[in-house]
Amino acid sequence: MAYAQEVRIPHLPDDVEHRVRAYFETWHNAMSGGNVPLRKVLNGDVLAAWVDDISIYEYLPKKRDFIIRIDAPNIIAASGECYLGCSPRQIDLDFGTTIHAGLLGVVDEAKPAFYRVGFERTVWEEWLRLMLPVRTTDRNGHLIKQVFVSHFFYRSV
Numbered sequence: 001m002a003y004a005q006e007v008r009i010p011h012l013p014d015d016v017e018h019r020v021r022a023y024f025e026t027w028h029n030a031m032s033g034g035n036v037p038l039r040k041v042l043n044g045d046v047l048a049a050w051v052d053d054i055s056i057y058e059y060l061p062k063k064r065d066f067i068i069r070i071d072a073p074n075i076i077a078a079s080g081e082c083y084l085g086c087s088p089r090q091i092d093l094d095f096g097t098t099i100h101a102g103l104l105g106v107v108d109e110a111k112p113a114f115y116r117v118g119f120e121r122t123v124w125e126e127w128l129r130l131m132l133p134v135r136t137t138d139r140n141g142h143l144i145k146q147v148f149v150s151h152f153f154y155r156s157v
Contacts, residue, residue: 003095003096003119004095004096004097004117004118004119005118005119006097006115006116006118006129007115007116008102008113008114008115009114009115009116010114011114012024012114012128012130013116013154016128016152016154017152019049019050019152020128020130020152023049023053023152024130026042027042027132027134027148030042030046036110036133036145037132037134037135038134038135039134039135039136040136042134042148050150052072052073052074053072053150053152054070054072054148054150055070055072055075055150056069056070056146056147056148056149057088057103057146057147058145058146059107059144059145059147061145064104065087065089065100066087066088066103066147067085067086067087068083068084068086068087069084069146070084071083071084072150072151074151078121078153081094087100088100097117099149102115102131103149106131106132106133106147107133107145107147110133111133112130112131112133113131114128114130114131115128115131116128116129116154117129117151123157125153125154125155125156126154126155126156127151127152127154128154129149129150129151130149131149132147132148132150133146133147133148134146
């Protein structure tokens, strides 16, 4: 397996594709009063343009871990791996990343995080990873914290 190099960045690069910026702005516009957006606001209709780009990682507070509820088809195709139902710790082990730690920061701070991630396939590629916190509730009305994790191709180097 290829090992990734990742760097946390303070914001999206200025030259990011419009599609990626529109995705982030859709999430940002769903915030109400500065609160983490609700999944019912960011529903399938609103996110249709990015449905193949969004993985959903659900926070498990008792374990201080996550479970991958949806694994985005575009990252499965790029990595050759499917982690549906797994902890992101397994991704970290396989690719030498720090996804788990980044997710904890997003959940703890209730703020998005951005990364530039590089790895070699046929050439060196850079991708942008967006981690966007969202919230939903279970059938009993209890809060469930989740993170949308999306990877977008940025450039070949």
